[in-house]
Amino acid sequence: MTKLTEPQRRTSLTAMSATELDVLVVGGGVTGAGIALDAATRGLRVGVVDAQDWGAGTSSRSSKLVHGGLRYLQMLDFKLVSEALSERGLLIDRLAPHLVRAVPFLYPLNHWYERPYVGAGIALYDALATVGTRNRAVPVHRHVSRQGVLQTFPAMRADACRGAIRYFDGQVDDARLVIDLVRTAVQLGAHAASRTELVELTTDDTGRVGGARLRDLETSTEHVVRAGTVISATGVWTEEVQRLSGQDNGLQVLASKGIHVVVPRERLAGESGVILQTEKSVLFIIPWSRYWVIGTTDTDYRGDLTNPVATAADIDYVLDHANTVLAEPLTRADVIGTWAGLRPLLQPQVKTGSRGKGTSKVSREHTVTQVAPGLVSIAGGKLTTYRVMAEDAVDFALGTERAAELPSETATTPLVGAAGYHAYARRAPEIAERYGWSSAMVAHLLHRYGSALPELLTMIDERPELARPVGQAEAYLRAEIVYGVTHEGALHLEDVMITRTRLTYEVADHGLGAAEEIAALMAAELGWDDSRREIEIAAYRRRCEAEDRAAAAPDDDTAQRARGRDGDVLEALDLASATGLA
Incomplete structure (x- = not known):
């Protein structure tokens, strides 16, 4: 199975800079990750980047449902409902x-x-x-x-x-869906780098978008990437990316x-x-x-x-x-x-600058468009139909003729952990007996890792202390924290607390009672010293305190002032570096 790690991330950035890609995907939510996988299944040279952790934006903050949408059936949007229900069936039956x-x-x-x-x-x-x-x-x-x-x-x-x-x-499990999409894409040859920001869209002599200048937010180094097509799958950031092209057309997103x-x-x-x-x-x-x-x-x-x-x-x-x-x-x-x-x-194109009607009236169907030569945007849609959105985006980028020659294979490509899952899950009683776990714990592990669970079990066989639950977060094993770093690309404490686990909202203290132990497990894998470990814990604590202040605020404006940017771990690390504390 493919591992997302810090060395893999650096290697991916180097590889993206060293050769021209067919497709550079900006945005590592479910749509961008799906596009990267779709392009990889066609044999294209593809890279995908996100300024945050994988799925840290909209894709990890959903209702955690894969559904057709009874609401849209009431609106007589039969096409959208039928399409979503078909995708629901594929995900449950075959893909994940x-x-x-x-x-x-x-x-x-x-x-x-x-x-x-x-x-x-x-x-x-x-x-x-x-x-x-x-x-x-x-x-x-x-x-x-x-x-x-x-x-x-x-x-x-x-x-x-x-x-x-x-x-x-x-x-x-929405966050894990994104992670497994990225892992599967990398397994098929895609280059992937989280915490990597789009700084500039580059153009060739004809004015066509021909790639991008990216900044590695972990090291502040920059990389110039050449690409036949840049696809923006940036959700609510769509218009910000489009403005970098110098064009005033494109998709409007509310x-x-x-x-x-x-x-x-x-x-x-x-x-x-x-x-x-x-x-x-x-x-x-x-x-x-x-x-x-x-x-x-x-x-x-x-x-x-x-x-x-x-x-x-x-x-x-x-x-x-x-x-x-x-x-x-x-x-x-x-x-x-x-x-x-x-x-x-998606908002309809309007002349007055009005942002349209209330959001509950806006269609959830997606649109793909060429913003400028070489730059494609996709927006709208819903988590359930990410695969259809991805296929449409890559088809559009390739053009009708080449898309027919290189059809998508994602409808028959199981994600990491899916192949053989049902057969492997029948071993649950054996796994429970071997490791002394409850049936609930084994069910939890199978739901998270599927047929990739042997990777985690091998880790436990080599390090038996990882079979113990995390203190004050007993729903998770210590091995899961380590696996989040060694296989799923977690770079910071918040990555584990928010997307590799859900401790930030599934226990009353945001998981802070377990933060010391989790940070220590991560430190051993990522080479953090005591100072770095304390910075990570302090940043996460400030983030949680700010969110609690916001939850007590009466409205969005007051809540935004209470939340601010408190707990931004990269800012905390930059400040510590500037003052000689890290």
Whole structure:
């Protein structure tokens, strides 16, 4: 299996500078990672970079669902729903069965007349998931009585509904999906470098974009990369990248903020998720691991694109809507974590400079366009359809004739950890017995690593102390922290706390109780001295404190001032270097 490491990252930057690429992808979220993989499956020379950690932007801050979108079915957007359901089936069945799994939801019915038309809509949803597929991937829906609702989700208030329809959708570990996409692309020959910023788009004698000047944010060194086509897959940063071309055309993208809150699993009795209609969109109560995820919001956003945060008003909105159906209302004291993400919603081209209507009315379909000769932008879409977006972007960059000669292979290319997953998962009892782990721990490991789990087990066989859980973060093994560095490209403490694990929001203290031990494990792999380790811990602590301040703020403007850039680890390291502390 391919390893993402700091040496691999440096080697990739050197390789990108040494030869002309066919495609340079800017943006390492799910779309950019998907484009890199798509290009690699066609045998193209491809590089992918991101100014942050892999998936650190929108792609790790989703509702963690792979779904067709009942909301879009209500809008009669059958094409988008059908396409998304087809991709859901591919992910569950073939491409990433370890990361994506079926999860049940209850759609509560408040009036007797809702059952026929809601039932018909969800029946159509199921039918669209079946047409043209070899495997449904998820069970079909069924009608549930009021008593059945209370048996499935006892936390529901008895008078909250007259019954429900129980249907299934897909659930995904979003951050790990991005990491596995990057690893699979590298396995197939792609060059990949996180923490690498686009500084300038370079042009040839004809004025065509012919590559880019990149800055390695870890070393402050610069690299000039030549490329036949630069593809921007930068989401809410799309317009910033387009401006570097000197053109005033291209895609217009509106940032829409969505937040989620996390409450302990024991706080709500239930075996199923719940989907609720709101005045703006829908709200999900989602079972996930040891907790519940509740969200989301959909609000215009014009703040800092790198550090969006949940405000007190956002949190109250989510809790208030969830409480409309809960027997024991949730309070702020029940919330152990939050996250906020920004959806990149396409805006129609307008002459007045107006940014259009409210974000809940903007289509989620994606668009690919040529911004300037040699520069292609893609934006819009949703996590579920990343593979289709990637294929469209590479097809567009190649042109019709060459794309036909070099077709995408991503529909049949399993991601790292997927090949043989189901067969390997049957060994779960044997693995549990051998290492003295609970069945829940083995299930956790299989969900995260799939058929790549033997890599982690080999590490434990060589270093048995890594088989122990992390103190004050016992859901994770010490080996998982080390593996995040040696195989998944974690460069900083925050990379492990936020994307390699979810400790930043799944325990009440942001995982700070485990930070010392995790930093020590990382230090041994990355060669940090005591000073560097303390800088990493202090930066992460400041980040968490700033997010907590923001969560107590009443609105976005106040929250942004509270959040600021506190805890920026690269700034902390630069300051320490300038003052001789590192």
